[in-house]
Amino acid sequence: MDPQRIGQRGLLDFNLYPDARRNLNLMPDYYGHGADGGFAEYVVVPSDQFHHVPNAELADAELASLGMCSYQTAYHMMTSANVAAGERVLVSGASGGVGTALIQLCRIVGATPYAVSQPDKKDALLAMGAEAVIDRGDLPTFVDRVLEATDGAPIDAVMDLVGGEMTDRFIDTMIVDMKCRSTYPRLSIAGASGGNLSEIMWTRIYLYQVQIFGVSHGTREEAEQLIEWIRQGQLKPVLHAAFRLSDLHRAETYFVNRGSNYLGKIVIVPDAQWDEHGAPFALEETA
Known part of the structure; x- marks a missing residue:
């Protein structure tokens, strides 16, 4: 490692890549799943997967909330489905870490x-960038309410973080007309x-030629693009x-029992650094 990197602050591309390919990652494992270190205070990682983010306007906890798990997953969902400028994208689970990343990434592209x-x-x-917010309740009217939001135009691609009985309804929003x-329906x-x-x-x-993509994590190239946007x-x-x-x-x-006020990510801060980096962002009950 270049000694000049010592002391840098940044984000880890957390994937356990099986090889050096930059545009393909077929390994489902990452640090904390497949290798220890998910909640470690200190960890040894490949230096080329740690990306320096010098932005002084971001507090450490804010930078950590931009951690690559949600954003790499979100971006890979979009690149797998070839989401392009001008397309209508339905984002399920929109208030979570991946969902809020998807909203921002859609606007960027x-x-x-x-x-x-x-x-x-x-x-x-x-305020984050959603064109409209569709209530996930009242399943029988869900498709009609999506089409009302799009002025009757079909959804081009769906980013499905929910599954279950909603997936069939998501497909309906793409094949209605x-x-x-001008492109295949993509899920x-x-x-x-x-x-x-x-x-x-x-x-x-x-019959409707719906293309389905299973997504876990992203590639080295996608991680580098995300870092540039950050x-x-x-x-x-x-x-x-x-x-x-x-x-x-x-x-x-x-997190498991999160209520209706939940939006985005939670961050874990080592106790020794709590006062400086954690306390300003603590819930009232944990302060």
Whole structure:
């Protein structure tokens, strides 16, 4: 490692790459899953996967909330589906880490994101860049409400972080009027918060030529592009709260049971650095 890098602040491309290829990553493992170090205070990683981010305007906790897991997953969902400028993109799970990343990334590449979330998060998601926020409730009217938001135009690509019974409805938003389409309907899947089982008629998939992409993590090239956007200030932190490392179990419980006010990411801060880097972003109850 170049000694001049000592003391740099930045973000880790957390993937465990199987080889040096820059545009392909077929390994589903990463630090914390496949290798220890997810919650370590100190860890040894390849120096070429640690990217310096010199932006002084970002506090350490804010920079950490831009961590590559959500953003790499979100960007790879988009690149897999070849999302392009001018396209309408439906973002499910829009208030979480990957969802908020997708909204920002859509705007960066010139696509129009339509967020699926709870009504009480509408203002925050619109301020972040969502064109409209569609209530995920009332399943029978879901497709009609999406089409109302798009003025009747079909969704070009769906970023599915929910799964379960919603996936079939997501497909409906893309195939409602095939004559209006100029590209294939595309479904990127990277989550199953609504259930691991989805019942879909395969005839709908092949007759309407729906392209389905399973996504876990991204590539070296995508990580470097994300870092550039962060350095340029195009990607903004969406930090919900910070927790002490000693309160890790409490943080995980809070995340699993998160309420309607939850938006973005939580950050874990080592106790020794809590006062400086964690306390300013603590929940009231953990301060």
